[in-house]
Amino acid sequence: MEKIGVAIIGMGTVGTGVAKILLDHGDRTARHAGKTLWLSHAVVRDLKKDRGFEVPEGVLTDDIEKVIAADDVQVVVQLIGGIEPARTVMLRLLEAGKDVVTANKALLAEHGPELFEKARQLGRSIAFEASVAGGIPIITNISQCLSANQIKSLNGILNGTSNYIITRMDLEGTAYDQAVKEAQALGFAEADPAFDVDGTDAAQKLAILAHLAFGARVHWSDVPKRGIDQLDDLDLKYAKQLGYRIKLIGLSRLTTEGLQAVVGPMLVKAGTPLAEVRANYNAVSVDGDAVGPVFYHGQGAGQMPTASAVVADLIDTAVGRTAITFKTLELWSDESNRIEMAQPGDLTGRFYLRFNVDDVPNVMAQIAGVLGQHNISIASVYQHDNDIQNGVVPVVFVTKETTEADANSAIYEIEKLDCVQSGSERLRILE
Amino acid sequence: MEKIGVAIIGMGTVGTGVAKILLDHGDRTARHAGKTLWLSHAVVRDLKKDRGFEVPEGVLTDDIEKVIAADDVQVVVQLIGGIEPARTVMLRLLEAGKDVVTANKALLAEHGPELFEKARQLGRSIAFEASVAGGIPIITNISQCLSANQIKSLNGILNGTSNYIITRMDLEGTAYDQAVKEAQALGFAEADPAFDVDGTDAAQKLAILAHLAFGARVHWSDVPKRGIDQLDDLDLKYAKQLGYRIKLIGLSRLTTEGLQAVVGPMLVKAGTPLAEVRANYNAVSVDGDAVGPVFYHGQGAGQMPTASAVVADLIDTAVGRTAITFKTLELWSDESNRIEMAQPGDLTGRFYLRFNVDDVPNVMAQIAGVLGQHNISIASVYQHDNDIQNGVVPVVFVTKETTEADANSAIYEIEKLDCVQSGSERLRILE
Numbered sequence: 001m002e003k004i005g006v007a008i009i010g011m012g013t014v015g016t017g018v019a020k021i022l023l024d025h026g027d028r029t030a031r032h033a034g035k036t037l038w039l040s041h042a043v044v045r046d047l048k049k050d051r052g053f054e055v056p057e058g059v060l061t062d063d064i065e066k067v068i069a070a071d072d073v074q075v076v077v078q079l080i081g082g083i084e085p086a087r088t089v090m091l092r093l094l095e096a097g098k099d100v101v102t103a104n105k106a107l108l109a110e111h112g113p114e115l116f117e118k119a120r121q122l123g124r125s126i127a128f129e130a131s132v133a134g135g136i137p138i139i140t141n142i143s144q145c146l147s148a149n150q151i152k153s154l155n156g157i158l159n160g161t162s163n164y165i166i167t168r169m170d171l172e173g174t175a176y177d178q179a180v181k182e183a184q185a186l187g188f189a190e191a192d193p194a195f196d197v198d199g200t201d202a203a204q205k206l207a208i209l210a211h212l213a214f215g216a217r218v219h220w221s222d223v224p225k226r227g228i229d230q231l232d233d234l235d236l237k238y239a240k241q242l243g244y245r246i247k248l249i250g251l252s253r254l255t256t257e258g259l260q261a262v263v264g265p266m267l268v269k270a271g272t273p274l275a276e277v278r279a280n281y282n283a284v285s286v287d288g289d290a291v292g293p294v295f296y297h298g299q300g301a302g303q304m305p306t307a308s309a310v311v312a313d314l315i316d317t318a319v320g321r322t323a324i325t326f327k328t329l330e331l332w333s334d335e336s337n338r339i340e341m342a343q344p345g346d347l348t349g350r351f352y353l354r355f356n357v358d359d360v361p362n363v364m365a366q367i368a369g370v371l372g373q374h375n376i377s378i379a380s381v382y383q384h385d386n387d388i389q390n391g392v393v394p395v396v397f398v399t400k401e402t403t404e405a406d407a408n409s410a411i412y413e414i415e416k417l418d419c420v421q422s423g424s425e426r427l428r429i430l431e
Numbered sequence: 432m433e434k435i436g437v438a439i440i441g442m443g444t445v446g447t448g449v450a451k452i453l454l455d456h457g458d459r460t461a462r463h464a465g466k467t468l469w470l471s472h473a474v475v476r477d478l479k480k481d482r483g484f485e486v487p488e489g490v491l492t493d494d495i496e497k498v499i500a501a502d503d504v505q506v507v508v509q510l511i512g513g514i515e516p517a518r519t520v521m522l523r524l525l526e527a528g529k530d531v532v533t534a535n536k537a538l539l540a541e542h543g544p545e546l547f548e549k550a551r552q553l554g555r556s557i558a559f560e561a562s563v564a565g566g567i568p569i570i571t572n573i574s575q576c577l578s579a580n581q582i583k584s585l586n587g588i589l590n591g592t593s594n595y596i597i598t599r600m601d602l603e604g605t606a607y608d609q610a611v612k613e614a615q616a617l618g619f620a621e622a623d624p625a626f627d628v629d630g631t632d633a634a635q636k637l638a639i640l641a642h643l644a645f646g647a648r649v650h651w652s653d654v655p656k657r658g659i660d661q662l663d664d665l666d667l668k669y670a671k672q673l674g675y676r677i678k679l680i681g682l683s684r685l686t687t688e689g690l691q692a693v694v695g696p697m698l699v700k701a702g703t704p705l706a707e708v709r710a711n712y713n714a715v716s717v718d719g720d721a722v723g724p725v726f727y728h729g730q731g732a733g734q735m736p737t738a739s740a741v742v743a744d745l746i747d748t749a750v751g752r753t754a755i756t757f758k759t760l761e762l763w764s765d766e767s768n769r770i771e772m773a774q775p776g777d778l779t780g781r782f783y784l785r786f787n788v789d790d791v792p793n794v795m796a797q798i799a800g801v802l803g804q805h806n807i808s809i810a811s812v813y814q815h816d817n818d819i820q821n822g823v824v825p826v827v828f829v830t831k832e833t834t835e836a837d838a839n840s841a842i843y844e845i846e847k848l849d850c851v852q853s854g855s856e857r858l859r860i861l862e
Contacts, residue, residue: 021579021721032578034759129576135722137576144752145560145568147463148452148742273704273728290452291566291729291739297704298725308721311579319755321575328465328750 001030004318005072007041007098009064009089010079013187014103014130015042016051017307018077018314023055029311033318041067064089068096075317077310078102087111094124099322101313103130103306106195109204109220112211113332120333125326127313132205133158133282135305136298137312142212142286143329149288151213153253155430156284157277158205160300161189161196162228162248164280166265170236170245171278176229188280188301199227199248203263206250213252213286216259216339217332224344226264235354235425238382238396239267242352245275249430258342267352267429273297274430345405350379353397353407354425355414359388363419364395370417374410376402392421398429432461435749436503438472438529440495440520441510444618445534445561446473447482448738449508449745454486460742464749472498495520499527506748508741509533518542525555530753532744534561534737537626540635540651543642544763551764556757558744563636564589564713566736567729568743573643573717574760580719582644584684586861587715588708589636591731592620592627593659593679595711597696601667601676602709607660619711619732630658630679634694637681644717645683647690647770648763655775657695666785666856669813669827670698673783676706680861689773698783698860704728705861776836781810784828784838785856786845790819794850795826801848805841807833823852829860 006022008015022029022039029037042059043066067073076098080086086107091114093100100119102108108115108131119126129139133156142151157163161183168179180197183189195201200220207220228248239246244267252261268275273295277283282300287293299305316322357363364381371378377400387394399407411426437453439446453460453470460468473490474497498504507529511517517538522545524531531550533539539546539559550557560570564587573582588594592614599610611628614620626632631651638651659679670677675698683692699706704726708714713731718724730736747753788794795812802809808831818825830838842857 017721025579025581028581029579032759135725137572137725140576141568141572144747145571145743146739147746148456148460148739150456150459271707273707276702276704288739290448290735290742292733292736294566294568294727294729296725296727299723302723304721305723308577308579308719311721312576315578316575319759321752321755324750324752324755328463 002035003038004033004035004074005040005070006037006075006077006314007043007067007070007073008039008077008079009043009067011042011044011051012079013303014306014310015077015079016053017303018310019055020053021307021311029315033315035318037314037318040073041070043067068092073098075099075101075314077314078104080104081106083107083110087115090115091118094119094122097122097124099125099317101127101310101317103128103310105131105204105208109207112208116331117333119326125317125322127317127322129313130306130309132208133284134160134298134300134302135308136282136284136296136300137309138209138284138296139212141296142209143325146286146288146291146294149290151254151286151288153287154209154213154284155249155251155274156206156209157247157274157282158250158300159196159202159248160280160282161193162202163277163282164188165197166228166231166246166248167278169233170240176231197227197229199225199263202248202250206252206261206263210252210259210261211332214254214259214339216341218259218261218341222341223261223263225262228265231265232425234394235427238354239352242380242382242398243270244268244429245270246427247274247277249274251430254339255342255346257346258340260342260344260347262344262347265427267427345403345408347404348401349404349431350401350429351399351407352427352429353399353411354394356392356421356423357395358419358421359391359393360419366417366419367395367397367414370413371397371399371410374406376400376406376410433466434469435464435466435505436471436501437468437506437508437745438474438498438501438504439470439508439510440474440498442473442475442482443510444734445737445741446508446510447484448734449741450486451484452738452742460746464746466749468745468749471504472501474498499523504529506530506532506745508745509535511535512537514538514541518546521546522549525550525553528553528555530556530748532558532741532748534559534741536562536635536639540638543639547762548764550757556748556753558748558753560744561737561740563639564715565591565729565731565733566739567713567715567727567731568740569640569715569727570643572727573640574756577717577719577722577725580721582685582717582719584718585640585644585715586680586682586705587637587640588678588705588713589681589731590627590633590679591711591713592624593633594708594713594731595619596628597659597662597677597679598709600664601671607662628658628660630656630694633679633681637683637692637694641683641690641692642763645685645690645770647772649690649692649772653772654692654694656693659696662696663856665825666858669785670783673811673813673829674701675699675860676701677858678705678708680705682861685770686773686777688777689771691773691775691778693775693778696858698858776834776839778835779832780835780862781832781860782830782838783858783860784830784842785825787823787852787854788826789850789852790822790824791850797848797850798826798828798845801844802828802830802841805837807831807837807841
């Protein structure tokens with residue numbers, strides 16, 4: 001049987017998972033690829049570290065140059081995280097004639113245009129299924145399976161760390177700091193989870209998906225983002241009482257003004273599929289003009305789910321499907337910039353607004369008055385005597401449909417009122 | 432731009448949807464295919480029928496021979512239903528050098544081996560995403576996206592007609608006959624829905640999925656099947672009281688004894704994703720050894736969802752991905768028969784058993800005694816005085832794990848008891 005040489009750069013959690021599948025299930029990958037995926041090099045930093053499983057003699061190396069120089073390596077799984085040296089290594093691999101498979105979403109979100117242009121010039125391919133939503137094959141589904149559709153919206157839970165933390169807080173009443181520690185102990189959060197909990201990771205993934213789904217050339221830093229790190233338990237409680245759950249959502253939607261994209265904690269109607277996504281799972285809901293709504297749910301991270309996506313990319317690259325898809329997708333090429341970003345302020349929707357107000361007469365009338373001046377109708381109000389603390393009580397308004405700009409102006413005015421104290425909250429309701 | 436000639440045979444609901452996408456969204460398909468998908472022929476029975484949209488001059492024909500003879504037609508969307516003449520037409524198209532895209536699951540389930548062998552011999556391909564689960568791209572997901580996995584189980588709601596009917600019965604209390612009529616009025620059921628409601632359609636789809644997922648050469652008629660046409664409202668009610676919903680499930684599972692596959696109404700835990708699939712939707716839950724559980728949900732039928740799948744296949748065929756996948760999958764080839772079917776009696780699981788018993792002393796002890804003799808433990812029992820009619824009362828047992836064979840023997844013995852009247856029910860609980 002024909003043989004195709006594979007190298008892995010970076011034998012952390014995911015790299016080890018990929019090596020396990022290649023070494024333990026060679027018959028399986030050979031059957032799907034029509035050729036043997038032969039692991040020739042695995043680049044590690046520390047040759048002496050115990051990896052808990054047997055790697056054949058001569059495969060492990062700490063010299064990346066050996067992979068770049070190896071004529072018998074056709075595909076490289078590039079699993080170095082962060083931007084540099086990951087970027088330089090990927091460019092050198094492409095120049096050396098290798099096809100690349102990667103899970104590094106930060107690198108693609110930051111340097112996608114440069115890397116994809118280089119690959120096209122050199123007639124090479126970059127596959128990146130594992131970079132978004134782990135085991136959910138959302139990249140292939142958008143770029144291939146749903147290609148007959150104009151996608152109208154794509155909403156997802158794209159950060160497993162945040163979803164684990166928020167699920168613990170919501171269902172078990174665990175405090176934020178404690179939930180972060182649990183996530184770290186279970187391997188669902190890194191030692192420094194800043195990029196997970198502040199929305200950066202989800203924004204990078206949403207930017208990649210929005211590019212694929214809408215042809216929009218979105219830089220992740222242009223996606224307004226907020227994480228779960230500033231959420232108040234109180235709002236989880238009120239949301240539940242109103243029939244919602246709070247989830248960290250990446251929202252993208254095609255409007256007549258262009259593409260809307262935003263990442264943040266949002267209220268999702270309890271009982272709907274996205275609201276019920278638990279623990280470290282991810283989910284993506286796509287609405288296409290022909291297919292209608294399609295929903296995907298699976299593990300968003302972890303060794304073997306991510307390795308599953310990497311090896312599927314390896315097989316696709318080995319059989320030639322990646323080369324075809326990569327060429328027709330024209331990723332981040334000048335041709336692909338078909339949709340402009342809309343003004344974030346134009347994004348319509350309903351909002352959950354919480355203000356901490358003095359427990360004195362006429363407060364409700366003043367706030368409702370400001371909302372009315374900004375043409376914002378109120379769908380429901382929630383206030384409870386039990387919640388009074390030191391003469392201050394939280395009052396929650398659920399609005400009818402308005403724009404982000406109107407909501408922001410109204411909140412600005414309301415926060416200036418004498419009777420309104422600090423610490424208000426504003427969350428979008430996902431429709 | 433390069434042009435690829437496409438013909439559609441059969442301009443019913445789905446064919447019309449495919450034509451709409453090709454004619455109205457040629458820019459979209461061209462972008463994804465890297466070439467123009469040019470609709471050259473659409474074969475209809477009645478040239479004079481009003482189709483509600485404009486087909487360009489010269490495209491409509493009632494002569495299938497024109498398509499077979501046309502040198503400029505490279506791909507044919509073959510949408511003739513049933514076995515003949517669909518089979519003969521497909522063989523002739525392949526012999527004439529055309530690649531084929533089809534939604535005819537009955538034909539593939541019956542004659543897959545012959546058709547796929549013929550296509551391989553002639554170097555042609557058959558794409559069939561639309562044949563199972565409509566808009567959910569489950570065929571591509573199993574055969575490509577999850578190819579790094581040994582799939583351990585695949586369970587799905589594969590018949591939208593049945594799911595619509597059972598949802599109406601369950602949530603609205605609609606009677607079976609009335610729900611069938613509503614499904615017909617909405618276009619979710621055909622004039623004669625026999626193959627939908629008796630489980631045939633789901634068994635054919637499960638056989639195709641089991642072949643792809645497990646490499647098992649399952650003939651659909653070897654899949655034990657039951658439909659929803661004999662369900663009693665009473666069991667929907669009791670299941671709900673026990674915290675379950677009844678759904679028509681296609682279950683397939685790899686065991687040490689081989690592949691288990693069965694279609695029938697089963698109890699699914701309320702709140703789990705499959706239990707909450709409503710109306711005409713389909714869903715598939717796949718468990719892979721690397722990726723873990725992945726869940727797909729979307730419209731299982733209807734004009735545009737099915738057309739979405741057909742056009743994705745057209746694009747895949749036009750760009751060359753189908754040719755690659757078709758070759759490596761070795762569908763229904765002698766090489767692909769790697770997994771044997773297990774004995775249905777060995778399938779383990781828990782059961783919902785309902786017996787109609789005389790309201791006299793010692794009945795419970797007799798039934799429980801027979802269950803005990805067959806090593807079947809009881810997890811819970813349900814009986815309510817309100818349900819007594821003419822001295823007969825339904826009593827429901829939920830068993831602990833047992834085998835199908837033991838459950839069948841026990842039921843046989845129990846039904847022989849003098850105190851047990853006719854009309855008992857036995858439903859599997861999906862784990």
